[in-house]
Amino acid sequence: MPGCRRCRLGxxxxxxxxxxxxxxxxxxxGVAALAERLGASPVSRxxxxxxxxxxxxxxxGHIPAHVLTAGGPMGGDLLxxxxxxxxxxxxxxxxxxxxxxxxxxxxxxxxxxxxxxxxGGDGTARDVASVSGDLPILGIPAGVKMHSGVFxxxxxxxxxxxxxYIRGELRARETEIADVDEERYRRGxxxxxxxxxxxxPYLPVLVQQRKQIYASSDExxxxxxxxxxxxxxxxxxxxxILGAGTTTAKIAELIxxxxxxxxxxxxxxxxxxxxxxxxxDLLKLLExxxxxxxxxxxxxxxxxxxxxxxxxxxxxxxxxxxxPEKLIIIATPHKLRDLKHLLVDTGDLEMDRALAGRRxxxxxxxxxxxxxxxxxxxxxxxxD
Numbered sequence: 001m002p003g004c005r006r007c008r009l010g011x012x013x014x015x016x017x018x019x020x021x022x023x024x025x026x027x028x029x030g031v032a033a034l035a036e037r038l039g040a041s042p043v044s045r046x047x048x049x050x051x052x053x054x055x056x057x058x059x060x061g062h063i064p065a066h067v068l069t070a071g072g073p074m075g076g077d078l079l080x081x082x083x084x085x086x087x088x089x090x091x092x093x094x095x096x097x098x099x100x101x102x103x104x105x106x107x108x109x110x111x112x113x114x115x116x117x118x119x120g121g122d123g124t125a126r127d128v129a130s131v132s133g134d135l136p137i138l139g140i141p142a143g144v145k146m147h148s149g150v151f152x153x154x155x156x157x158x159x160x161x162x163x164x165y166i167r168g169e170l171r172a173r174e175t176e177i178a179d180v181d182e183e184r185y186r187r188g189x190x191x192x193x194x195x196x197x198x199x200x201p202y203l204p205v206l207v208q209q210r211k212q213i214y215a216s217s218d219e220x221x222x223x224x225x226x227x228x229x230x231x232x233x234x235x236x237x238x239x240x241i242l243g244a245g246t247t248t249a250k251i252a253e254l255i256x257x258x259x260x261x262x263x264x265x266x267x268x269x270x271x272x273x274x275x276x277x278x279x280x281d282l283l284k285l286l287e288x289x290x291x292x293x294x295x296x297x298x299x300x301x302x303x304x305x306x307x308x309x310x311x312x313x314x315x316x317x318x319x320x321x322x323x324p325e326k327l328i329i330i331a332t333p334h335k336l337r338d339l340k341h342l343l344v345d346t347g348d349l350e351m352d353r354a355l356a357g358r359r360x361x362x363x364x365x366x367x368x369x370x371x372x373x374x375x376x377x378x379x380x381x382x383x384d
Contacts, residue, residue: 007065007115007166010135011086012128014120015073015096017044017142044142045078047155048119051140051379052082054159056325065166068111070104101127109133115201117162119155122148122179129177129198136172138198141345144312149175150200152378154345165201170200171304222332223250225365230296230330231255239268239289241282241322243297243311247330251296264313269335279315286321295319296328299335299342307355308345308376316348324354329371330362336371345376352377 055063067086069075074096079086081320089107092100101118105128108116115136118128121143129150139151140158152158164170177195227250232256234240242248244262252259257272259265266274266285274281286293295314297306306329307314319327329342342359344352352375360368 008111008113009063009065009067009162009166010105010111010113010116011067011069011079012075012101012104012116012118013044013048013070013073013078014101014118014124014142015042015044017120017124029250040178042175044119044140045073047142048075048078048140049082049346050086050102050155051117051119051159051162052078052158055163056082056084058159058163063166063360065114068108068113070100074100074104097125098123102131107133115162115165117158122177124179125150125198126179126195129196132198136165136197136201138200139166141309144310147178150198153343153379156377157379161201161203164203170201170203172201174198175200175202187281219332219334222334222364223247225367226255226330226332226362227251229362229365229367234267235269236292237269238292238294239273239285241266241277241293241314241318243294243295243306243314245298245300245310247298247332248296251330262310264311277313279313279318282313282315282318283321286318292326293322294326294328295322296330298330299339304339304341305343305376306373307344308343308352316346316351319346319351319355324351327355327359328362329359329373333363333369336361336363336369339371341372341374341379343374343376343379349375349377 011167013165018097056302063084066078068089069079069086071088071091074092076086076088079242089192090100090104101124105116109132113135115138116128116132117138117140118124119142124143125139125148128356137150138158138161139148140155141151152161161170177198179195213288222260223246230251232255242252242265244264249259249261252267255267255270257267258275260276263276265272297311297314299306300309303309344355346352354374356373358370359373361371362368
């Protein structure tokens with residue numbers, strides 16, 4: 001347990017994590033080259049930078065740890081730019097692979113680091129956990145989907161957790177490493193598999209819960225009521241961008257439109273205008289239409305994210321054009337009851353804070369509740 005000596009911290013970035021989200025690939029495993037051809041931009045480095053800038057702030061400009069990392073885009077470049085002292089223990093090839101992650105983490109384990117801090121998604125978490133043994137690991141969220149319990153709710157929260165662990169103020173607890181079959185996920189099938197357990201520094205609120213899937217007759221009835229209400233207000237001639245999920249899919253089903261269960265679609269006047277849209281598709285649509293546009297999203301069960309996980313095609317650029325005030329949130333009462341608040345983590349702090357505040361959530365037929373929406377980067381207070 002750190003706190004009484006200088007901590008040893010292993011750190012790495014998966015440079016391609018999260019690239020598939022905005023272009024509608026629902027993941028990046030095995031399709032990084034395709035994501036690049038579709039115009040995807042790297043996101044993980046920026047999120048890792050946010051975490052380390054927060055760490056430097058918490059420690060007064062100097063992190064009291066011996067940082068081991070992989071070279072180049074996997075960590076060394078960023079740490080050099082930020083002036084963080086570090087040792088490069090593995091140099092990846094020109095194109096980084098999962099084997100680079102495993103090799104670096106194997107060395108971290110042999111060097112007996114106190115904590116492995118990594119930036120990526122569920123696939124990265126699996127690779128890290130597969131070779132790290134009993135070492136605590138902590139994820140800076142950067143993937144398209146993050147079902148595992150080792151991820152902090154934001155890069156800033158990851159920094160707070162790492163800081164508390166380095167200082168000896170936090171303990172590690174066991175949590176599940178989970179991932180989906182991305183090939184089936186891209187076909188609209190959500191199959192989540194548990195791959196094992198790992199230890200991670202823990203503080204309530206700062207660590208995300210594993211995604212939960214609600215399935216019951218009451219849930220189905222609530223979805224139907226929400227869909228009936230939505231089918232009425234969606235007859236106003238506006239374009240409606242529907243995020244992923246079973247609740248939004250129920251709306252499309254009732255209207256008579258085909259919906260991509262795990263993608264983003266656009267509906268207008270009872271017909272599908274765009275199916276499984278990418279960020280680029282949405283931006284092109286918004287440039288060429290003359291009419292009102294609204295966005296409908298539903299939170300991820302147990303995690304509470306309405307934006308930034310799963311529907312990354314609805315990007316900050318899309319949100320700015322449509323307007324934060326045109327965001328409609330829907331959720332079944334059961335799902336909403338299990339959530340203290342809703343979260344946004346779009347990658348744009350200014351947009352996250354514009355979306356934050358007390359917002360109405362449609363929970364039934366002409367029924368709504370007020371719920372607090374928070375920027376994930378600002379959920380740093382303890383015990384809340």
